[in-house]
Amino acid sequence: EPEVTQTPSHQVTQMGQEVILRCVPISNHLYFYWYRQILGQKVEFLVSFYNNEISEKSEIFDDQFSVERPDGSNFTLKIRSTKLEDSAMYFCASSLGQGAHGGELFFGEGSRLTVL
Amino acid sequence: GESVGLHLPTLSVQEGDNSIINCAYSNSASDYFIWYKQESGKGPQFIIDIRSNMDKRQGQRVTVLLNKTVKHLSLQIAATQPGDSAVYFCAEIMAGSARQLTFGSGTQLTVLP
Numbered sequence: 743e744p745e746v747t748q749t750p751s752h753q754v755t756q757m758g759q760e761v762i763l764r765c766v767p768i769s770n771h772l773y774f775y776w777y778r779q780i781l782g783q784k785v786e787f788l789v790s791f792y793n794n795e796i797s798e799k800s801e802i803f804d805d806q807f808s809v810e811r812p813d814g815s816n817f818t819l820k821i822r823s824t825k826l827e828d829s830a831m832y833f834c835a836s837s838l839g840q841g842a843h844g845g846e847l848f849f850g851e852g853s854r855l856t857v858l
Numbered sequence: 859g860e861s862v863g864l865h866l867p868t869l870s871v872q873e874g875d876n877s878i879i880n881c882a883y884s885n886s887a888s889d890y891f892i893w894y895k896q897e898s899g900k901g902p903q904f905i906i907d908i909r910s911n912m913d914k915r916q917g918q919r920v921t922v923l924l925n926k927t928v929k930h931l932s933l934q935i936a937a938t939q940p941g942d943s944a945v946y947f948c949a950e951i952m953a954g955s956a957r958q959l960t961f962g963s964g965t966q967l968t969v970l971p
Contacts, residue, residue: 746901777959785902785947785961833901846892847959849901 744768746850748834754856755824763819763853765834774817775835775847776809778802785833791817792840824857831855870968877935879965881948884929888950892959893922893933896945902961905933905946935967943969 747766755761767774776788789799791809806828808820817836821828831854835847871877883891889910894902908915908922908931915922921934935942945966949959 784963785896785949785959787959835901846904846907847902849903851899852901 744848746834746836746848748832748850748853750853751851752854752856754858757826757857758823761821761824761828761855763821763832763834763855765817765819765850766815767817767834767836768848769815771836771838771848773797773837773840774809774811775837776819777833777835777849778830779833779852780827780830788819788832821855824855826857829855829857867963868966868968870970871938872970873940874937877933877938877942877967879933879935879946879967881931881933881962882929883931883948883950883962885950885952886926886929887952890951891922891924891931892949892951893920894947894949894961895942896947896964898944902947938967938969940969940971943967 746768749764753761772792774791777785778788779785786802787800789803789809790797794811796809806822810818817834819832831852833852834850837847869877869879892907893905895905896902906915906917906920906922908924910926913924919936922931924931931948933946945964947964948962951959
């Protein structure tokens with residue numbers, strides 16, 4: 743069964759450092775997403791990406807964050823100058839279509855980021 | 859303010875019994891709802907969805923009911939099994955925000971032997 747894969751599974755970084763989280767979406771999917779989940783809290787939307795550009799982002803996704811699809815398979819989330827409050831599980835997701843008519847989102851297993 | 863929320867943070871049921879997990883939403887513009895299951899250390903897993911023009915949808919052992927009058931949806935799991943133990947989230951997509959899901963806080967379902 744096709745799946746979304748994420749690397750690394752866990753990353754520990756010092757405050758102020760840059761972090762890149764990587765995702766390989768399902769190969770025929772067209773829409774890509776990043777979500778985060780702070781420990782014990784709900785899953786929060788960060789950004790959606792389609793046709794090589796951001797299609798929607800939340801207020802959490804400020805200038806500290808960026809996304810990129812550097813090649814035909816990877817989808818990355820970069821966090822510049824990490825802060826303690828960036829510590830969370832980051833989930834990548836992909837879907838074939840969009841929104842209510844696009845079918846389900848498939849989520850990866852997540853990348854746990856710990857900022858010290 | 860939070861648009862989607864869960865009534866109860868935890869639910870314990872005996873194996874073989876039916877489970878009902880509830881969710882309230884406040885945005886009448888929401889037109890698509892999804893239930894996700896999240897096992898410890900894993901990403902959300904799609905269970906079942908329902909569009910706002912429907913009241914009920916059934917899947918394998920699961921049923922989602924949508925009451926738009928009181929902005930409430932529920933997930934019913936028939937013959938609950940140990941493998942059903944997880945956190946269950948309801949999520950919504952609002953009309954005009956086609957790609958964004960807003961997740962509720964989640965309910966921890968524990969299946970007792």
